[in-house]
Amino acid sequence: MMKPAQVVKALSALAQPTRLAIFRLLVVSGADGLAAGEIAGKLKVSPANMSFHFKALSHAGLVVSRQEGRFIYYAANFAVMNGMVDYLTENCCGGHDEACKPNAKKC
Amino acid sequence: MMKPAQVVKALSALAQPTRLAIFRLLVVSGADGLAAGEIAGKLKVSPANMSFHFKALSHAGLVVSRQEGRFIYYAANFAVMNGMVDYLTENCCGGHDEACKPNAKKC
DNA sequence: TACATTGTTAAACGATTATTAAAACGTCAG
DNA sequence: CTGACGTTTTAATAATCGTTTAACAATGTA
Numbered sequence: 612m613m614k615p616a617q618v619v620k621a622l623s624a625l626a627q628p629t630r631l632a633i634f635r636l637l638v639v640s641g642a643d644g645l646a647a648g649e650i651a652g653k654l655k656v657s658p659a660n661m662s663f664h665f666k667a668l669s670h671a672g673l674v675v676s677r678q679e680g681r682f683i684y685y686a687a688n689f690a691v692m693n694g695m696v697d698y699l700t701e702n703c704c705g706g707h708d709e710a711c712k713p714n715a716k717k718c
Numbered sequence: 719m720m721k722p723a724q725v726v727k728a729l730s731a732l733a734q735p736t737r738l739a740i741f742r743l744l745v746v747s748g749a750d751g752l753a754a755g756e757i758a759g760k761l762k763v764s765p766a767n768m769s770f771h772f773k774a775l776s777h778a779g780l781v782v783s784r785q786e787g788r789f790i791y792y793a794a795n796f797a798v799m800n801g802m803v804d805y806l807t808e809n810c811c812g813g814h815d816e817a818c819k820p821n822a823k824k825c
Numbered sequence: 826t827a828c829a830t831t832g833t834t835a836a837a838c839g840a841t842t843a844t845t846a847a848a849a850c851g852t853c854a855g
Numbered sequence: 856c857t858g859a860c861g862t863t864t865t866a867a868t869a870a871t872c873g874t875t876t877a878a879c880a881a882t883g884t885a
Contacts, residue, residue: 613724615733615735615738615739617806618738619733619734619735619738622729622732622733622738623733625726625729625733625806626726626729626730626732626733627726627842627843628722628723628726628873631722631725631726631729632722634806635806637806638806638807638808638809638810638811639809639810639811639812640812641810641811641812642811646861647861648860648861648862650860651862657844657845658845658861658862659844659845659846659862659863659864660843660844660845660849661862661863662767662862662863662864663843663844663863663864664843665862665863666863669843678851678852680852680853681851681852681853681860681862682861682862683861683862689792689810692806692807696803696806696807698742699732699745699799699803700745700799700803700863701741701745703745703746703748703796704746704748704749705746705747705748706749706852707748713814717800723866734872734873736873753831754831755830755831755832758832764875764876765831765833766831766832766833766834766875766876766877767873767874767875768832769832769833769834770833770834770873771873771876772832772833773833774872779826785881785882787831787882787883788830788832788881788883789831789832789833789881789882790831790833791868811841814855
């Protein structure tokens with residue numbers, strides 16, 4: 612169960628075009644993640660700017676990193692992503708979901 | 719299918735404590751929504767501030783409003799909420815969701 | 826009409842955020 | 856050790872955001 616402040620932090624982290632693109636790449640990439648430079652190359656973002664955005668995503672708990680040689684790999688933290696989604700959709704329509712389209716697919 | 723810019727706008731709208739609280743109230747309240755003043759009372763937010771935040775949520779498409787006498791009712795737009803969630807979770811782990819916890823409940 | 830209620834708009838201010846460039850740090854190969 | 860590579864940090868700047876105050880518009884009632 613996430614606290615509102617954590618959810619706000621996660622939403623803030625994703626509420627920026629570059630960071631949303633980074634996170635989407637990592638979500639699709641799965642548990643192994645991608646090297647920082649690889650992401651920077653794909654998204655054409657400067658290293659300094661990447662670091663700035665990684666810090667925001669890390670601080671929000673949305674990504675985790677591990678060092679491997681000279682490279683740093685980042686991967687999505689699916690627990691936090693799902694916690695954020697749960698917080699948003701929880702108890703929709705007071706529990707009677709007549710107005711809400713159920714959506715089977717979820718990561 | 720939402721465009722990245724729309725998703726960023728929706729995430730930005732929710733990435734603020736007052737607006738997240740407003741939206742959560744509306745999600746739980748369902749299709750009928752709540753009067754602006756009722757929400758302002760529950761959240762102890764000034765009318766001017768409420769208007770400011772409603773505008774952000776409306777502009778992001780997350781809420782819709784209707785006038786009823788002197789009152790204005792706001793309600794969550796579940797299609798946009800679900801579209802945002804879908805965008806975030808789509809094609810998780812490249813489609814092989816081994817690392818992602820499936821989550822049955824969704825609005 | 827006059828008045829109270831409900832909500833919006835406009836202007837001003839301080840606080841936060843994104844980006845860039847430059848310097849610094851850690852890791853590995855020779 | 857030295858040098859190259861990958862990434863982070865710092866400082867500076869411009870842009871955006873949230874709150875307050877005051878004034879304004881629309882609706883309903885006496």
